[in-house]
Amino acid sequence: MKQKNYPFRAIESRWQKFWEEEKLMYMDESSPKPKYYCLMMFPYPSAALHVGHGRNYIIGDVVARYKLMRGYNVLAPMGWDAFGLPAENAAIRENIHPAVSTREHIRKMKEQLNQWGVLYDWSRELATCEPDYYKWTQWIFLKLHEKGLAYKKLAPVNWCPSCSTTLANEEVVDGKCERCDTLVVQKDLEQWFFKITAYAERLLRDLELLKDWPERVKIMQANWIGRSEGVEIDFRLEGNDEVLPCFTTRPDTIYGVTYMVLAPEHPLVERLAPEEKKEEIRRFVEKSRKENLASRTHLEEEKEGVFIGSYVINPVNGERIPLWIANYALMGYGTGAVMAVPAHDQRDFEFAKKYNLPVKIVIQNPEKTLTLDSLEAAYVEEGVQVGSGPFDGLPNREAIEKIAGYLEEKGVGRKRITYRLRDWLISRQRYWGAPIPIIYCSDCGTVPVPEDDLPVRLPEKVDFRPQGRSPLAGVPEFVDTSCPRCSRPARREMDTIAQWLCSCWYYLRYLSPRDEDRPFDTDLVNRWLPVDQYIGGVEHAILHLLYSRFITKVLYDLGYVGFQEPFQRLFTQGMIVKDGAKMSKSKGNVVSPDKLIAKYGADTVRLYTLFIGPPEKDAEWDDRAVEGAWRFLNRVWRLIEEFKVQSSKFKVEDKNKDKKLSNLDSRRLTDLRRKTHQTIKKVTEDVEGKFHFNTAIAAIMELVNEMSSLSGSEESGLPVMREALETVVLLLAPFVPHLSEELWEKLGYQGSIFLHSWPGYDEEALKIEEMIVAVQVNGKVRHRITVAAGISEEELKKETLTNDRIKELTAGKEIKKVIIVPGKLVNIVVTG
RNA sequence: GCCAGAGUGGCGGAAUAGGCAUACGCGGCGGUCUCAAAAACCGUUGAGGGUAACCUCAUGUGGGUUCAAUUCCCACCUCUGGCACCA
Numbered sequence: 081m082k083q084k085n086y087p088f089r090a091i092e093s094r095w096q097k098f099w100e101e102e103k104l105m106y107m108d109e110s111s112p113k114p115k116y117y118c119l120m121m122f123p124y125p126s127a128a129l130h131v132g133h134g135r136n137y138i139i140g141d142v143v144a145r146y147k148l149m150r151g152y153n154v155l156a157p158m159g160w161d162a163f164g165l166p167a168e169n170a171a172i173r174e175n176i177h178p179a180v181s182t183r184e185h186i187r188k189m190k191e192q193l194n195q196w197g198v199l200y201d202w203s204r205e206l207a208t209c210e211p212d213y214y215k216w217t218q219w220i221f222l223k224l225h226e227k228g229l230a231y232k233k234l235a236p237v238n239w240c241p242s243c244s245t246t247l248a249n250e251e252v253v254d255g256k257c258e259r260c261d262t263l264v265v266q267k268d269l270e271q272w273f274f275k276i277t278a279y280a281e282r283l284l285r286d287l288e289l290l291k292d293w294p295e296r297v298k299i300m301q302a303n304w305i306g307r308s309e310g311v312e313i314d315f316r317l318e319g320n321d322e323v324l325p326c327f328t329t330r331p332d333t334i335y336g337v338t339y340m341v342l343a344p345e346h347p348l349v350e351r352l353a354p355e356e357k358k359e360e361i362r363r364f365v366e367k368s369r370k371e372n373l374a375s376r377t378h379l380e381e382e383k384e385g386v387f388i389g390s391y392v393i394n395p396v397n398g399e400r401i402p403l404w405i406a407n408y409a410l411m412g413y414g415t416g417a418v419m420a421v422p423a424h425d426q427r428d429f430e431f432a433k434k435y436n437l438p439v440k441i442v443i444q445n446p447e448k449t450l451t452l453d454s455l456e457a458a459y460v461e462e463g464v465q466v467g468s469g470p471f472d473g474l475p476n477r478e479a480i481e482k483i484a485g486y487l488e489e490k491g492v493g494r495k496r497i498t499y500r501l502r503d504w505l506i507s508r509q510r511y512w513g514a515p516i517p518i519i520y521c522s523d524c525g526t527v528p529v530p531e532d533d534l535p536v537r538l539p540e541k542v543d544f545r546p547q548g549r550s551p552l553a554g555v556p557e558f559v560d561t562s563c564p565r566c567s568r569p570a571r572r573e574m575d576t577i578a579q580w581l582c583s584c585w586y587y588l589r590y591l592s593p594r595d596e597d598r599p600f601d602t603d604l605v606n607r608w609l610p611v612d613q614y615i616g617g618v619e620h621a622i623l624h625l626l627y628s629r630f631i632t633k634v635l636y637d638l639g640y641v642g643f644q645e646p647f648q649r650l651f652t653q654g655m656i657v658k659d660g661a662k663m664s665k666s667k668g669n670v671v672s673p674d675k676l677i678a679k680y681g682a683d684t685v686r687l688y689t690l691f692i693g694p695p696e697k698d699a700e701w702d703d704r705a706v707e708g709a710w711r712f713l714n715r716v717w718r719l720i721e722e723f724k725v726q727s728s729k730f731k732v733e734d735k736n737k738d739k740k741l742s743n744l745d746s747r748r749l750t751d752l753r754r755k756t757h758q759t760i761k762k763v764t765e766d767v768e769g770k771f772h773f774n775t776a777i778a779a780i781m782e783l784v785n786e787m788s789s790l791s792g793s794e795e796s797g798l799p800v801m802r803e804a805l806e807t808v809v810l811l812l813a814p815f816v817p818h819l820s821e822e823l824w825e826k827l828g829y830q831g832s833i834f835l836h837s838w839p840g841y842d843e844e845a846l847k848i849e850e851m852i853v854a855v856q857v858n859g860k861v862r863h864r865i866t867v868a869a870g871i872s873e874e875e876l877k878k879e880t881l882t883n884d885r886i887k888e889l890t891a892g893k894e895i896k897k898v899i900i901v902p903g904k905l906v907n908i909v910v911t912g
Numbered sequence: 913g914c915c916a917g918a919g920u921g922g923c924g925g926a927a928u929a930g931g932c933a934u935a936c937g938c939g940g941c942g943g944u945c946u947c948a949a950a951a952a953c954c955g956u957u958g959a960g961g962g963u964a965a966c967c968u969c970a971u972g973u974g975g976g977u978u979c980a981a982u983u984c985c986c987a988c989c990u991c992u993g994g995c996a997c998c999a
Contacts, residue, residue: 295916296915296916296993296994299916300993300994304995310999327999328999329999383997408997409997420999498998500995691924698992698993699925700924702924702938704939705923705938706938708936708938711937711952774924775926777937778926781935782936852932855932856980859931859979864932899980905932907980908979909979909980
């Protein structure tokens with residue numbers, strides 16, 4: 081007989097059409113079923129998707145379809161993160177208007193999603209570049225502005241020379257632009273910021289609420305926020321009453337301060353320098369500004385500095401402390417001033433050695449006495465206070481508290497908490513983004529655009545190629561406007577909003593995507609959020625997820641939403657790599673799903689993608705291994721074809737399984753029934769728990785293997801066979817939906833399998849009559865015996881010790897101990 | 913440097929409230945079908961030894977706890993990711 085492959089092409093197109101017509105995945109607002117919001121991170125429409133991207137959508141689709149079968153009212157929407165640099169750069173490269181290329185990319189990607197059999201409620205589709213969406217992104221900007229959380233200031237900011245725009249701190253990776261790897265430089269620019277630092281504490285604290293987030297994502301966010309407790313100490317400037325505050329986490333080392341360092345950008349530098357030093361200092365400041373961020377913030381970089389020429393006074397002992405500026409002090413952290421304790425800080429130590437500054441030991445090592453001559457590195461371990469006046473003899477851990485208290489009492493310091501987190505730079509000098517809704521009037525100053533005037537539309541006819549200033553500056557119809565307050569001529573803000581803000585709130589918009597009167601419906605949103613399951617790549621651990629949490633908290637404070645965290649559960653899937661590397665066009669290792677789908681169908685690609693390994697881990701793609709998934713699906717197909725032939729031969733119409741099952745005589749059938757129910761249990765647990773689809777699929781394969789070996793059985797076995805087959809099809813449904821629908825129909829059912837409920841298992845069927853127990857001698861498995869399932873420990877012991885083979889193995893030896901592990905093994909400990 | 917996570921057959925990976933290591937799949941080998949090949953199907957497959965029953969060795973390395981360790985403890989090595997002059 082010629083083996084025929086199953087006709088996946090016809091099956092897949094048939095069911096894709098059916099699902100869309102039946103609106104299978106369209107959420108029904110009036111449904112009484114419990115809600116389930118299953119959200120996948122929406123993509124940038126910049127290029128065609130590869131199999132690595134597919135993993136995200138396939139996992140999400142499995143979860144959505146599974147929840148559908150579990151009787152939930154599922155919301156699984158999809159949209160497009162369409163604004164921002166990737167879309168704009170692609171547009172520049174292809175020399176097509178971003179609006180056109182974006183639309184084209186969306187069309188292509190949507191087609192791919194459809195081919196994968198991934199379902200969404202397309203009636204809720206949105207794109208962040210549409211005016212009816214970005215109108216509300218602008219509205220959020222205005223709300224933050226109203227609250228004093230959006231401000232403009234002149235500051236040294238990250239500038240990417242290649243992208244010709246400023247970047248947020250979070251977009252600078254290793255001193256390079258996250259997008260194009262160009263070295264980022266510092267520039268002084270007037271830019272818009274969001275005061276995310278005002279939420280630092282809450283963003284950190286509320287991580288504890290996120291019980292179902294991966295631990296590593298929470299750790300990454302906590303590190304990024306970088307809370308540290310310390311003291312801000314006032315150092316008086318010598319010769320006047322001005323005070324220079326300085327943050328430290330080590331007040332216990334205050335007696336060891338031998339110099340002080342200011343960041344080159346520190347505003348006091350210019351003023352404090354005496355006339356004869358000004359030139360030298362100006363040159364140093366210039367030089368360190370030119371250094372890019374990458375080298376300014378790396379340990380390996382040589383520390384350099386210049387003595388300013390003035391002094392400050394140590395508040396605890398009145399010592400005169402020289403003031404320096406150095407490249408290793410950062411303006412953005414603490415107060416931009418560092419009290420230097422070379423004996424107990426490695427950076428200060430290196431700097432002091434280089435410039436011959438004094439070193440003073442104030443924490444003594446209790447193990448091995450430190451001396452100035454032998455000190456080769458800063459001593460940063462714990463120890464005992466020395467040379468610290470009234471605090472001598474205290475363990476330094478205690479001294480931290482004591483000295484902090486002492487400084488507060490004296491009024492020269494206060495406990496403070498600082499964060500590594502900086503305010504979020506939100507303006508971009510690019511075209512493809514939402515215009516910042518601000519107008520500058522020479523009389524009224526900075527005026528927000530009134531809500532009624534939103535959206536501030538992005539003009540279409542613009543030369544959007546990067547030229548170092550905002551492309552919108554070249555569009556007078558856009559820039560020239562009138563002041564909303566006094567109606568006199570005014571100018572619009574020409575920068576656009578960073579794309580990250582657009583993706584900070586899209587999950588709220590999905591509930592009422594066409595609402596023209598408000599960004600989202602508070603009632604609806606409170607009913608549907610937090611998102612039950614968010615699925616996406618770990619690369620967004622900080623940027624997108626931190627920003628979204630921030631915006632949600634702001635909206636909560638403003639009373640627009642009733643929850644403080646947007647995403648209840650988060651799942652971050654691993655990357656799919658090829659030849660050990662991330663798929664990329666430049667490496668030429670991109671696996672396109674199109675060819676594979678044409679050859680094997682979407683179900684095979686889905687099954688392999690899920691089977692490749694645990695979904696939270698990276699996995700290596702192997703084209704050959706796809707065959708395995710393909711072979712398996714064909715086997716399932718054939719099994720059902722054969723079953724149909726067989727059952728028609730016996731003319732079994734009986735659907736009453738229980739009656740048939742009660743007089744089963746064949747042991748193999750009992751075993752199959754047990755396997756069936758074991759598989760239901762296993763698959764359900766794997767899907768409910770950690771999304772371990774790989775082991776769930778392996779379990780189904782085992783069941784199918786057992787059925788194959790049982791082919792050609794007698795008539796009485798048909799109901800058991802039928803139950804097993806139906807189970808296989810139901811359990812496979814979320815993974816391989818097209819084939820499952822088709823087989824479900826072949827088994828005689830009408831309507832979508834996803835409207836049928838997920839199978840439950842029968843505890844009775846799981847029971848076993850006898851089991852195989854491993855017998856160990858001194859911890860090594862030597863034999864196996866078959867015993868009744870309900871056997872007592874005593875009986876099992878007896879049974880084991882009287883067994884001929886065991887007697888042989890223990891002959892001439894003294895049995896010291898017998899260890900019984902119920903249901904698993906017996907270990908006989910012998911001597912000799 | 914610091915913080916996570918991970919090291920298991922030729923390969924992807926199973927199994928950790930300690931209890932039969934290598935499930936499932938890929939690849940390999942042998943067979944069936946075929947003039948032949950491919951596909952498909954069936955069997956076999958950790959390494960070494962033995963005619964065989966069986967034996968020995970194997971979960972990154974070295975120790976430890978235990979009747980029993982991939983799983984727990986200590987030290988180290990390697991890889992991946994994040995952070996990295998944050999005072």
